[in-house]
Amino acid sequence: MAAVTQVLRSEWTKIKSVRSTVWTLGIAVVVTVGLGVLICILVSNDFDSMSVRDRLTFDATNVSFAGMGLGQLAMIVFGVLVVSNEYSTGMIRTSLAAVPQRVTFLFCKLLVATLLVFVVGMATSFVTFFAGQAVLGDHRAHLGDPGVLRAVIGGGLYMTLIALFSMAVAAMLRSPMLSLGILMPFFFLISNILGNVSATRKVGRYLPDQAGQKVMQVVAPADNDVPYGPWGGLGIMIAWVAVALICGFVLLKKRDA
Template sequence: MAAAQVVRSEWTKIRSVASTVWTLSLAVVVTIALGMLISALSANGFDGMDPRQRLSFDPTLTSFAGMSLGQLAMIVFGVLVVSNEYSTGMIRASLAAVPQRGVFLAGKLGVATALALVVSMATAFAAFFLGQAMLGAHGASLGDDGVLRAVIGGGLYMTLIAVFSMGVATVLRSPMLSLGILMPFFFLVSGILGNVDATRRIGRFLPDQAGSRIMRVVVPLDDDTPYGPWGGLGIMVLWVVAALAGGYLLLKKRDA
């Protein structure tokens, strides 16, 4: 099957499965709605902050407060895109139609990544503008130093979360196992490792901890992270590449 036909086939699969459409919609709604809520609460409580808190207040990052929950929906999307075919047994028919497994995987990941990128970028810009509207006089402008980079970075971060999940799902094949590992890892384990003194040096190199750095504009006074915004995103990209490489190697070696 030609590459163009593979792409069309994968696009049909994604848009015909209601669960993938709903998870993307949920990612958009949760990220924007929670970001607006936290921004409104921050604006209301700004006058009660002490001088140190005001110096470290990051209006851009505040508007992305919903990203912590929105990324969970992107994880589900990434897992379902890959593992739905394994859970239904359709993977056998797909690999029979496209025996070149590298072409099959590239087509699937390419279509899903492009869709995730479009949705994530739209979500990031919407979350920023609506969040700044809630912050009012305490908000930031897209033309301020570092803000555009942070907003674009927010879209890239959400996309990479989805792609990383696709790689893990390709390795594990099971949707329940993939979600059972990824959800606690991003929602619980990573946060603990990144906030406990004994493990903070390790936690800051995890994919979400490093990648989310791209969304920060104001650096706290006590911050000692050994990399900048793009360095953090680069670390996340390495995690994504490792997950995809593992998935590709296992897909080539094992039976469907």
């Protein structure tokens, strides 16, 4: 237990001493909150010009999370940097020499980073919600409304899972450039294409980001035909993360540093 505690302290020191990881989390907060407020302002100004159908399905809570798409970009970068920085600098050999138990090493690294992202993600989600609702005025939602608290908590969980998934991919690929080169197109190009093309929409809805974002919805879209609910979508995302983590641990244990 003492050894695990020391590894946890070491991993915490690594994270807070690397400026790029700290700045990346800060950018995630600023982008998510700032863009969310901006979108809420625009929606509030244009609300009266919306169609009756759009007004009836208006999701004030989900609108405040409009900046989450870009915010997750910073979370992906953070997750990749946390794991792959040591590979790019060659420090991974020193780390594994100090902690020969590779499973313990990776577990402690992921645990510290995940707890940090969880705190930041939850704080960001609540701040984003309250800031967005403040500018929506009469169209705002309240935290006590049905499904709203679940959506806000889900926003924090979504950010945490995105970062953890990125850490797992980085553990498999070991290269920051390769990891980002796969994750960025996957989330910002492939996922959008599969989710918006009618022929592949049924496949796209089971991708981690599209499934996970369901938990932030309070009002279902009018054309909603997704066969799972908010927690079901989060469960699908968790399954993706679990598979990636298992692969990351297995590969770390089998490969040379």
